[in-house]
Amino acid sequence: MPFRLKIATRYLLSNRAQSVLLLTGVAIGVLVFCFMSALINGLTQYQITQTVGAIPHLTFEPREREPRVISGDKATMVLPAVVNGNLQRTQIRSWQSLMDSLSADPAVRVAVPIVSGNALLTRGQAVGSVAITGVKPEQLSDIADIAPNIIAGTAELDLDGILIGARLAKNLSVSVGQPVVMRSDRGRERTVKVRGIFRLGIESLDERVAYMNFKAARALLDLENGVSRVEVKLFDLYAAPPMSEVYGAATGLKVTSWIEKNRRLFDAIQGQGTTGTLIKVFSIVTIVIGVASALLLTTMRRRAEIGIMRSMGVSKEFITTVFVAQGVLIGLAGATLGAGLGYSACWALAEFAKRADGRALLTIDVAGGNYAYGIALATFASALAAILPARAAAKIDPLEAISQ
Amino acid sequence: MTTPRSILDITDLRKDYVTGDTVAQVLKGLSFSVYAGEFLALLGPSGSGKSTLLSILGTLLRPTSGSMRMLGQELSTATDAELTNFRSRNIGFVFQYHHLLPDFSALENVAFPASAVMGRETDAVLLRAAQLLDRVGLRDRMHYKATKLSGGQKQRVAIARALMMNPALVLADEPTGNLDRENAEHVMALLARINAESGTTFLISTHDPDIAARCHRRLTVIDGRLAGIETSSGPDDAGHRPMLAAE
Structure with a gap:
């Protein structure tokens, strides 16, 4: 095992209570992330299936006729009239x-x-x-x-x-x-x-x-x-708007996408997607703040040790890596745990939480929990959160730290 | 008698601390040399600039002016990264308080400087660390956590750690200051033995005249100036070293 990783692991294991709390915090953040992803994806799929499932993605129709202008005498007012x-x-x-x-x-x-x-x-x-x-x-x-x-x-x-x-x-x-x-x-x-x-x-x-x-x-x-x-179903329903423009220009027909015809539904889906994204962002921000503050505390507590390491000729980069490695380890372990719990929770809700008629109580898309993405994002966020404490640790003046 | 080989040459070393408009001159032009294999004492009352000098010699602090040349390398103008690298390979520290890493065993603490440089805790590194612990009489304590050791044992582990990279110079700042008389005696005897057997150069900062008396030379700093250099056989001029350990 690389020596820096060994020190990072030892530091995390030596303060188990803090590490467990930190791990739990990251796990809950990722659990929320995955659960919200599964829920929003499930809800979106349900709404789309319910609405778009029975309507075409593109509709080709003849263009409506323009009203013809019927002009009277020059002296009289020009009145437009629509021929039926x-x-x-x-x-x-x-x-x-x-x-x-x-x-x-x-x-x-x-x-x-x-x-x-x-x-x-x-x-x-x-x-x-x-x-x-x-x-x-x-x-x-x-x-x-x-x-x-x-x-x-x-x-x-x-x-x-x-x-x-x-x-x-x-x-x-x-x-x-x-x-x-x-x-x-x-x-x-x-x-x-x-x-x-x-x-x-x-x-x-x-x-x-x-x-x-x-x-x-x-x-x-x-x-x-x-x-x-002519009604058309596409493989990718979100390709409908650009395709409607292309076909409209190419055929001279009025080509309407399902989004255009169901603007309110689309806005609602987008709105709930945005809400879900915000909740996910907040859960990641919580992870960043939690990891950063805990590692900053560790930096303060281990000030003298960092000082002695620096006096032994350990480089700033070495110290930085040790602290970033702690962030990565916490992030990876917590996120994996959170994603596992998230998957279990989604699966259990989809499997067991049913209405009287047998339909699912919550429209959860178990496979749409973005578990791998959640793990990668939380690990990256934890590493990012560790940079501030790592830099603070690397900046510790060995002389000052040893003297304290 | 062999020709003394200088490993450290200090010339007109000065250190000022500036606080607002006030400039405190802590070191006021020190010049002396340290020779390979020496067992040297640094004496002086509190506030004399002794600790500042030790910090500069350990490359933990930069001088305001003057030259500090060690093993042929000018350190007063070196970059931070160069100083860090130089320190890791050539200077060992023994502090008044042991400053061991509490989450690591005695063996891991001793191996730390080499493991950090190499990036791995190799078998060769652990073997050398074990040998050093054996040398300081702690073979049976090598797997004990630092926190489980007594004060004297901790200081001996710190000495072994200072020797891990086989440094050209070991700086010891009041190494017995936190120990009782018996442990202090053991530690000093250990340092003297290592010096005699391996020719490791020690510069020991101390208040204790008994400890100073065991050294080959005694540098006394008073009010930021070198007040005198005394050898075991009597007062002497700076730069002259009448007695050397076997080289």
Whole structure:
């Protein structure tokens, strides 16, 4: 063992009470660090899964038409007027080439062409307004996870079938296998059967959305060639904002990222991330202050010893290393202990703390505790904290220290 | 008689302490030499500048002016790092209070100077430390913690530690000042024996005339000046050394 490390270890072992307290302090700091990381990561994942899991990361839509200016006589005031764009449905006509481009992009997980529009769903006296989403049957669950959330019937989308949300089914008092009449906003009408009822847990989808076969929806919505939008899921959902800009410029379409559409959610996630970071920073600062103050006390207590070492020709650098080594040893041991305790606490909470329905009480991502990072950061912080006392120790005048 | 070989030459050494506008002249132009193998006493009343001189000779304090040349190297102008390195290899210290490292054994304390220089506690270093402890009569105490030793034993460990690097000069500041008569006698006898057997040069600062009487020469400092140099055979001029240990 290098001699400096031996002295550092001996110093730590000779004052066990102080070392144990210091170790405990570092361990608690790292425990908080890891626990907060796991908690914030778990919460973020949960929120993203709950929200972003059922929506596209990128949405390609036709650009909205600019209002045309209708000018009167020169003497009269110029009045802008919007020609009702709804009279002519906007659509992406060249969606096939867009699909080809998206399929070739390695960042894209899946791209789904969608035909959409509004319709009234009638069942006897009951009428409900729905947003039709026409999708290819094999791509039904590519964006929203419909198939696993079917609570009645099947997820089959034949030409005569629709899938509706549980809330809508309840409002219309309709069940699987029953026919309903759909009348689109293009004035076309079609009788379809309810093939399945889903519950995504998202109110707006469960109450308003009806899934139809892509071809059937085209006919109903009078969109024979184009599509209403193309929805895309990416491998990295945080790549959505820059990609929306790139694709927007390249295609001339309106490309919206999920962050843009869910600004509040994103701000909330960022906010809780910032809060978590602050708590982690404070825990590291606490470690730094604890280590620095304890080692400063050691420096004061060992003043005469340091003086005698210096009188024996021990260099300032030697003394500095001994004290920094103490910081590193305390940091490494305390952080490893803290990370171990943090992992155990997260695992125990995730495993045993459950609600009555079996769901976890806390949304903890056990693997997201940043344990290695916590250990490395706390060790580095402890070494950094030891520099001040180490420098103070190295500056001790041997003559003055011996004379005391 | 062999020709005396000087290991330390002091010329017009001065040390001033400045406090505000006041300048206190503690050493006022000392000049003398120390020869290899000498057993030298440094005498003087309290406040005479004896401790300051010892600190300067130990390279723990810089002189205000003058020259201090040891083993052919001018130390008054050396850098801190050079002085630290020089001190670690050529100067040993025995203090009035032993100043052992309390968390280490007697063996580790003695080995410390060499281990610190080498960066490791090698077998060779530990063997030499054990031999030195044997020489000071503490073979059976080598694994005792410093705090478990008696006052006299601690001082003997400190002597062994001072000899670890086989220094050219050992500076002893009142080495028996904290010991009872019997232990003081043992320590002085030990120093004299080491000097006689190994030719290690000792400069011993003391108030005790009995201890001074056992030395080859006695340098007396009064009011920052060298008041006299006396050999065992009687008064003598500075620089002249009539009696030398075997070299």
